[in-house]
Amino acid sequence: MVDSTVVLVPSIRKDNGTGHLVRCLRWSAKYHWYIYIPLLTTKDKYGLDYWNERFPELIDKAHIIRDPIEGDIIIMDQRECPLDDYHxxxxxxxxxxxxxxxxxxRYWAQYVVDTIPPFIYQANSIQVSWNIKKGNGQHDKGVLVFLGGEDHQQLTRQLYYEALSWPLKKTKVTWISKDLSENKPDILPHKWEIxxxxxxxxxxxxxxSRGIxxxxxxxxxxxAxxxxxxxxNPSSYHEEITKxxxxxxxxxxxxxxKKFYQLWNDLEVPEGIWKDSFKNHRSIKQLIGELNITMNTCPHCHSNNARVLQRFPVKNYYRCSDCGFLYLNYLGQKEKIYSKDYFFKDYEKQYGKTYLDDFEHIHKMGLDRIQIIKKFWTIDEKKNVLDIGCAYGPFVKALKDQGFNPVGMDIxxxxxxxxxxxxxxxxxxDNILDWNRNIELQGVTMWxxxxxxxxxxALLNKVRSLLxxxxxxxxxxxxxxxISxxxxxxxxxxxxxxxxxxxWEPSLCKKILMDYGFKVRHIRITGHHPERFPKCIPFKSAVSQIFGLGDTFEVYGEKIK
Incomplete structure (x- = not known):
């Protein structure tokens, strides 16, 4: 998303650390994104007055907003976002x-990014964006001690005085602590700095070379x-995640x-996730720029009250909490173009033959469908049947062969x-949503x-208006x-x-279509997709047909109001 308005909403809650805020402050300055920090401190959140004292340089460079604003993207960097912030x-x-x-x-957000392994929750992206420095591998500054931006329990001070009697006293150590800096210890070994x-x-x-x-x-x-x-760690929460x-x-x-040096002497970066998770990384700006993240609304009832069913890198699947419909929210920037390649190269890649090679087979399926139509409706020679998405015409040809007056439409x-x-x-x-031709119709089909x-x-209201x-x-x-x-x-x-x-799900068809004035006269469960079952055997096909578990189905409805 180019030139989009991005709003960062970091954690500013008390006892929640400073890492999320500092990360967002830096992004705000670097990418010219807005960052939301209320002016005043409250019972559970620090305000701009507090943070300006803690991080004056970062605050000065950031693009601070004190009240919520509309944004093309709202990035919630909260660790655990309270529901009131979400609402x-x-x-x-x-x-x-x-x-x-x-x-x-994680169920309600339009997009979920995890940067911290192990990635145990469902996310759209696990592309990390850490500041991985490509240097000569020389760690010449010794040990870094940083026990959080708040450290209310004064663990840094306690460790400092305990370590004065350890061999660590003779090692280069940098202690980062607002408390120690403002209230200097009586003893400062010459290799230590605060x-x-x-x-x-x-x-x-x-x-x-190492960190505590x-x-x-x-x-x-x-x-990384x-x-x-x-x-x-300052809490059982932090300790649990660490373990x-x-x-x-x-x-x-x-x-x-004794306990310290038992761990310290053999200290290494853990194997597995930590050595493999940071090989391919990109900035958060690169990630956002590659997406087209929009507000999520149900295509049927237009509600935005939906929980995610499954996440993938550029798409989410939602179940609408109001009407129950299952739908896709596509997040990529490339839209499908239905050109000649769609019916030839793309079709052949999926089915092993081009659309025209498959013409006779599709035409035969069309004849079977027309037999079902004839069971419920008689041919009206004065009216037409509009086949939306007619492609190269196997169904309109079948309509003509059976005595109907076909009209095809395709983009x-x-x-x-x-x-x-x-x-x-x-x-x-043409596009059916733009269709305004004066052609009297008996029926509309969409295969x-x-x-x-x-x-x-919009689609079903348009179809209803034509019939x-x-x-x-x-x-x-x-x-x-x-069955798939x-x-x-x-x-x-x-x-x-x-x-x-x-x-679409057969169990919901009657309810959905009735909302647009259509009564379902017949549902026919059809085949399954062999390409989704590389080792598919006839038994699976038979079972799917017997129990109505085919991968596709047909709906035959009538306008009643």
């Missing part, structure tokens, strides 16, 4: 949840730079000298030319087309309750094309 921001723009620990927000703050700390952690830190973003950044770290991620820890209290000009010139059947290059429309409400009472509306679509979905939901959704914006 405050959800209507101001699409939400990106960054390293979010609140599972509820600093209140290190400007641009994330870019300098690689200068140190509480769990947080600075610790993670140190591991291959700097071994020993944790000393879960395999990071050596001293626990939540100052250790004895691909090459396909329309083939129908009009090659088959001699009336067809138009594997309906799922390509983002706004289902007389008693007119038929028939369509086919992939089955969101079929039953066996593995994630694989089913991952295989679903990025231009299939609705996932």
């Amino acid at each position: 405050l921001w959800r209507n101001h723009g699409p939400l990106v949840a960054l390293d979010e620990g609140n599972t509820e927000l 600093l209140s703050y290190i400007k641009d700390l994330d870019n300098k952690v690689s200068d140190y 830190m509480s769990y947080g973003l600075t610790l993670i950044n140190s591991l 730079n291959n700097t071994p770290v020993l944790a000393l 879960m991620q395999g990071i050596p820890s001293l626990g939540q209290s100052i250790p004895t000298e 691909a000009q090459d396909a329309v030319d083939y129908v009009t010139k090659g088959l001699g059947i009336e067809a138009y290059q 594997y087309v309906i799922e390509h429309f983002r706004d289902l409400r 007389p009472l008693g007119g038929f509306f028939c369509f086919s679509t992939p089955n969101g309750e079929g 979905r039953k066996i593995n939901l994630k694989n089913f959704l991952q295989a679903s094309p990025d231009d299939h914006f609705t996932i």
Whole structure:
């Protein structure tokens, strides 16, 4: 998203550390993004007055806003976002949840980014954006001690005085502590230094050979730079995460000298996730720039009250909490172009033959569908049947063969030319939402087309407006309750094309279509997709047919109001 308005909403809660805020302050200055920090301190949150005293240089360079504003992207960097903050921001723009620990927000946010391994929750992206320094590998500044930006328990001070009697006294150590800086200890070994703050700390952690830190973003950044770290944590929450991620820890209290050196002497960067997770990284700006994150609304009822069912890098699948519809929210910037390649190269890649090679097979399926139509409706020779997305015309040809008056419509000009010139059947290059031709219709059909429309409400209202009472509306679509979905939901959704914006389920069809004045007269469960079952055997096919679990189905509806 180029030149978009991005709003950062960092954690400013008391006892929640400073890492998330500092990260957002730096992004604000670097990328010219807004950052939300209220003016006054409250019972549970620090205001701008407090942070300006703590980080004056960062605050001065950041683009501070004191009240919520509308944004193209709202980045919630909260660690665990309170629900009141979520409700405050959800209507101001699409939400990106960054390293979010609140599972509820992970269900509701438009996009979820995890930068901290192990990635145990469902996320759209695990592209990390740490400040990995490409240097000569020389860690010449000794040991870095940083036990958080707040350190209310004064763990730094306690460790400092305990370590005065350890061999660590003879090692180069940098202690970062506002408390120690303002209240100098009586003893300061000549190789030790005390600093209140290190400007641009994330870019300098690689200068140190080792670290003693509480769990947080600075610790993670140190591991990303291959700097071994020993944790000393202020709470059971931090300690639990530290152990879960395999990071050596001293626990939540100052250790004895023996315990310290048992861990210190063999300290290394943990194997596995920590050495493999930071190989391919990109900045948060690069990630946001590659996406088209929009407000999430149900294509049927237009509600934004939906929980995510599955996340992928450039798409989310939601279940609407109001109407129950299952749908896709595509986040990529590239839209599908239905050109000649769609029916030839793309079709052949998926089905092993081009659309025209498959013409006779599709034409035969069309004849079967027409037999079902004839069971419920008689041919009206004075009216037409509009086939939306007619492609190269196998169904309009079947209609003509069976005595109907077909009209084709497709957005691909090459396909329309083939129908009009090659088959001699009336067809138009158009979008159904823009259709305004004075052609009297008996029926409308859409075979594997309906799922390509983002706004289902606009589409079905348009179809309804074109038909007389008693007119038929028939369509086919992939089955969101079929055998592929039953066996593995994630694989089913991952295989679903990025231009299939609705996932229809037979159990919901009657309710959905009745909202637009259509009564379902017949539902026919059809085939399954062999390409989704590389080792598919006839038994699976038979079972899916017997139990109505085919991967596709057809709906035959009538306008009754």
